[in-house]
Amino acid sequence: MLYNTVYIAYDEEAFAKLMISVIRSVDAKVEAACAASKSHIAFDREHQLPCLKNNETYLKPLSFLTAFFTCCCLLMAGCSASRQPSPYLTPSTTTAHSQTKAQPSSQPQPQPPKQQLPKRSGPLIFLDPGHGGRDAGATVKATHLQEKALSLEIVKRVERLLTGWNYNVALSRRTDVFIPLQKRVAMAARVNASLFVSIHFNSAASRKSRGAEIYYYDATNSTRSADSKRLATSVIHRLCEALPTRYRGVKHGDFCVIRETAMPAVLVEAAFITNPKEARLLASAPYKQQIAWAIAKGIDDYLHAK
């Protein structure tokens, strides 16, 4: 019980206050004993005990031993408690002023205010790196290029650019993991994304095929389709402006991620990994950054034009 009491106090100031109250209590007992004895006998023949107050009288063994045992217990408990850092008191606050801050643990403790980060407002852009996991997408053994890895790298670069421009961004995957197409659509819906941009790389039987193309789902009389087409146009314009690529067009595509999504959605085929020249360029980090910048800037253009 005593240990419990001291652990509840658990900081130096509370412990000091407790000690003072115990000492005063012992003091009071000594004074009471002195008053009771009404004598100034310098030596207790019966118990041979030293006097605790001004050599005037001696305590009876029971009260003295009780006081002594109490002090020992408090000192031991105080040492244990003092090893625990006080979560509320720092050296600069261990002053008389701060004594009012030490509260029993049963009382609600004041918490430091949490730092409020400014919440970004505005649209949330959902970026979807194509393929992943067991679905590698297009691959070229000779160059070790894999569509799933390239698309993920480009998406991460786009994310960094967009967040740097203070946009909210969410990704369907950040690692080499397989995610079903319907799940990607559901993820974008769950975060209430404003835009869906899926990023892929093309392949063809002919090594001559090259350039960039972007797909959107063309439904008649659909505002979403019209917005998707505008988004696709903005992005491919920036791609063709920033890269030595070939414009292959903005096209209708009946792909799950652009058909089933509820927000404007495009699927970017940024380059052909089967074209030797584009494959060589895709091995270069600055070129990949140029692709990412063009996609991010195209998204930014679309959002500013709205």
Ligand SMILES: [Zn+2]
């Ligand atoms: Zn693909």
